[in-house]
Amino acid sequence: MRVFVTGATGFVGSAIVQELLGAGHQVLGLARSEAAAQALVAAGAEVHRGTLDDLDSLQRGVAATEGVIHTAFVHDFSAYAAAGETDRRAIEAMGAALMGTERPFLVTAGLxxxxxxxxxxxxxxxxxxxxxxxxTALHLAAQGVRVSVVRLPPSVHDAGDRGFVPTLIDVARQTGVAAYVGEGNNRWPAVHRLDAARLFRLALEQGAIGARYHGVADEGIPMRDIAAVIGRQLQLPVVSKSVEEAPAHFNWMAQFVGLDAPASSARTQQQLNWHPSHPSLLEDLAGGSYFTQQETGEAANTPS
Structure with a gap:
């Protein structure tokens, strides 16, 4: 299958590209820069130049392929509503190009x-x-588009991660403590990006119209356990911050650090025969690679 992938050089998208190529598929990757285009060529994929707000370009990419995986998103928390609107329009445009076909369309959502x-x-x-x-995806499914959704947890982890956990590490370095909120019993689900990539391929090949799949390996890791590993690796004290103290300490991350949002993937594993096999988040953190990366100061990868 020739697959159009948005966000193809991003943290998750690049792993999906390798997973698809390894399984014998062809990949046409969306690239908004020359660097992204060169990375796609080096990976063995074809290049489609464009951006998320270039709807005509997105529809041309869809028309040139037999399936679509949409992973790109502008992770700008200072303009999150605008990023969401860009995403909605992109999904609608690609869905319109798929209307009346049987070609699969995978859309990424968050948990x-x-x-x-x-x-x-x-x-x-x-x-x-x-x-x-x-x-937006489910609205398209109701109109007959063969679209399904892969929900990803707050932490999709592996070397090169620039998401929530590296931001927590940066906060610990800057403040001199590894912190959690309250008792730290709130739980985060997580998945290794290579396990997530395999799920995307399986969902592309087997997914049902309107289905929701959970890319979850760790159902829920207590936040205090994450903080404990960060403190141990950085040799910093591990402390509790009150709900009132959290915004000043964590900045924009405060709205996420206190979330208790465990999630199951039991149904996904059964339906797609998907079984996560890569290291857990705590194992990845204990391995030390997260603490040799440069500080990011960013929330996550922006689309390529």
Missing amino acids: AGFALNRLATEEDNPAPLPRMSET
């Missing part, structure tokens, strides 16, 4: 804040967040 204080399952409805990826 952060999805089902608070209980175990989220694939049957749960989308959260009312500015990122409307899943809601």
Whole structure:
């Protein structure tokens, strides 16, 4: 299958590209820069120049392929609503190009804040967040587009991660303490990016219209356990911050650090025969690679 991948040189997208190529698929990757184009060629993929807000270019990419995986998103938390609107328009444009075909379309959604204080399952409805990826996708499914959703947890981890956990590490370095909120019992789900990449391939090949799949390996890691590993690796004290203290200490991350959002992937594993096999988040952290990377100061990869 020839697959159009947005975000193809991003942290998750680049792993998906390798997974698809390794399974015998061809990849046409969206590239918004010359550096991204060169990275795609080096990976063995074809290049499609464009951006998320160039809807005509997105539709040309869809028309040239037999399946679509959408992973790109502008992770700008200072303009999150605008990023969500860009994402919605991109999904709608690609979905319109797929209308009346049987070509599969995978859309990436998030699990952060999805089902608070209980175990989220694939049957749960989308959260009312500015990122409307899943809601938009399910609207297309109701119109007959063969679209399904892969929900990813707050931490998709591996070497090169520039997401939430590296930001927590940067905060610890800057403040001199590894902190959590309250008792630190709130839980984060997580998945290794290579396990996530395999899930995307399986969902592309086997996914059902309107299905929701959970890319979750660790159902819920207590935040104090994450802080403990960070403190041990950086040789810093591990402390609790109150809810009132959290915004000043964690800055924009405060809205995520205190979330209790465990999630299950039992149904996904059964339906797609997907079984995570790579290291857990705590194992990745204990391995030390997260602490030799340069400080990012960023929330996550922006789309390429």
